[in-house]
Amino acid sequence: MQPLKVNAERLWKSLMDLAKIGATPKGGVKRLTLTDLDRQGRDRFVDWCKAEGMSVRVDAIGNIFAHRPGVDDSLPPVMTGSHLDTQPSGGKFDGAYGVLAGLEVVRRLNELGIKTQAPIEVAAWTNEEGSRFVPTMMGSGVFASIYTAQSMHAQKDVEGVSVGDALKAIGYKGEAKPVKVGAYFEAHIEQGPVLENTKTTIGAVQGALGQRWFDVEVTGQDSHAGPTPMELRKDALLAASRLVVETNRVAHTYPDNARATVGHLRVSPNSRNVVPGAVSMTLDVRNAKDETLLAMVEDLRKSAKAIAAECRVTIDIKEVLYFAPSHFDPKLVDSVRSSAKALGLSCRDIVSGAAHDAVYLNRVAPTAMIFVPCEGGLSHNELENARPDEIAAGASVLFNAMVAAAGVVGEAKAA
């Protein structure tokens, strides 16, 4: 089959329509998971799917699956999707793009009268962001048996509302059971600057970086900045700052897409003329290879030990999260590359620095992702933006990769 393109205007219009639900004055979207705004977004998506003749099921954690039958409907579906929830100061594209790109694939299949051998499904995963309820990627995590639905139902937001009650309140606590998935694709904005910086339209995502997150407590002794000579200080901020510098060194030293970040740091007592007695900080270390990730962490632990001794403070490092690196299915990644090539789009291999629902799907099904550029690499921000032509390009790549995976029966009507 010749490569086909989706309807760019229709996709963009749906994205803008959905973005009105929870729209913020600054042009972003606040649609926290399992709120009434989330319900409105879900209802809109379900209505659109039903208008395309799809059947819709909902599972125990509120994941929505819209089903377009295959010629052999007993085959495992070729699935795509992402999430409809946003960060508190979120944008129009993170998550919504992957769901509506899937819807656009179905709309295009329908208008072209294309029948696929295997069924096509579009999923909207519950609570990818983790802003209201932890953990992140809750819905895909339950689908992939990382968590049980029951344990997730008990998770509560800061106001004490449980996931179970919130699901019931918005009418999205269903009973659908997990199905075997033939192939899973997810289209997403890159949320980073690499595609834009290299003027590339399509990122063929090879996998996602492994992550290890830490909480770090530096304990020294606060003292008067004036009367305390340098040699008698136990300056927790000096030690913390040296650890920040070491974190950066380690990320620059190791191969395999090494990244390391101190994003959060709090000083105590945090007064202008007091030598800081304590610092709490976080450490986020990422790498495409598990063994390199571990080597980075070991290097940092050694540095911390030396710094603690030299600054006469204690440094306590506690791991709070581990995600193994993900390696997506080589055949599906290759299908993304060849779809891009067939459409005449620039394409480069890329590794996802962030986790996505696809990371959990990858544990139970052959998986690939498609990245498109976002303006300035900005995401989780009301100013998040993307170009309509590139948004459409990613969806066209998705269309062709899904059709190839599902198998085409007969000939398409005239496009």
Added chain:
Amino acid sequence: MQPLKVNAERLWKSLMDLAKIGATPKGGVKRLTLTDLDRQGRDRFVDWCKAEGMSVRVDAIGNIFAHRPGVDDSLPPVMTGSHLDTQPSGGKFDGAYGVLAGLEVVRRLNELGIKTQAPIEVAAWTNEEGSRFVPTMMGSGVFASIYTAQSMHAQKDVEGVSVGDALKAIGYKGEAKPVKVGAYFEAHIEQGPVLENTKTTIGAVQGALGQRWFDVEVTGQDSHAGPTPMELRKDALLAASRLVVETNRVAHTYPDNARATVGHLRVSPNSRNVVPGAVSMTLDVRNAKDETLLAMVEDLRKSAKAIAAECRVTIDIKEVLYFAPSHFDPKLVDSVRSSAKALGLSCRDIVSGAAHDAVYLNRVAPTAMIFVPCEGGLSHNELENARPDEIAAGASVLFNAMVAAAGVVGEAKAA
């Protein structure tokens, strides 16, 4: 005259009595300037002074002067004092010690029947701490004509109450005019660890470090910690951390009691998986010599420029305070040394890292300070503590230095 000692128990009891006014559950004192608790503390001090036959005057900014006549009462008084206000989480000794050590000097002079040639005065300076109203050292600043009383009356606390109104409310807005001071002494806890660390009882304070304070704004670009490669980041916290490390290097490199501190640092957006886009921090640089202080600042500015270029951020450094280094009167400092020696007390020269009322008095009168150790160098803290024998030792040194400065007439009664 042979060296005489003060009454250690009486001095300690007065300190403990005063500390009941504003006592905190943790054993500290909260007696913010110009509050009703401050009034109670002032009233207590005034009552004690009057009981010793002293006359009391109050000036326009609320400074209290208790006067013990000299044989030639027209001579400029030999003055001592400190402040009765505390930090919000203050201790029993900071300020109160200097005032009550002065009172104890008078009590001892009275019971020994010693007449001095010049009058003796004990001062309680208004608002040394600057916790409720800025600037710090307001009362001594007005006395030394650094500020006018009128401009200080207009200063307001966070609730909008002015110094002028607060002075009236507690009945301490007086009309006394500044007088010429023959010599000024101030006894104070060290608020640092040097005397304790060197097992020394008396610090003969040669002067106070000069200070330059800065507000620093580091501006980069926040971005996702996962998807943003190291080489494309503009990490404000990395730049800030390198500046903290440089600040420490500079303080260790320069002579003349160099000290430099980053006490306050705030990260934005301060989220675990976001590369920080902005950091606000402070810089506190101190040195005993003005030219070395300037050289330190120039060194730091150069470092900041290099760091900004390397981290692709901007670093804006704004000076917010300058105190010139103080050099106390060599004869009076020597008198402190010889009093300590005559009393058989260990003594070492020391430079005050912090500013005190004595720093402003030094601008209008020959001045010296006497430091005694405090436990662990801890001050501005409810756990602030000192040993009764060392508290008394400092007051005995003060007694003899003041008597020497004022001149003795006749012989003392039996001690």
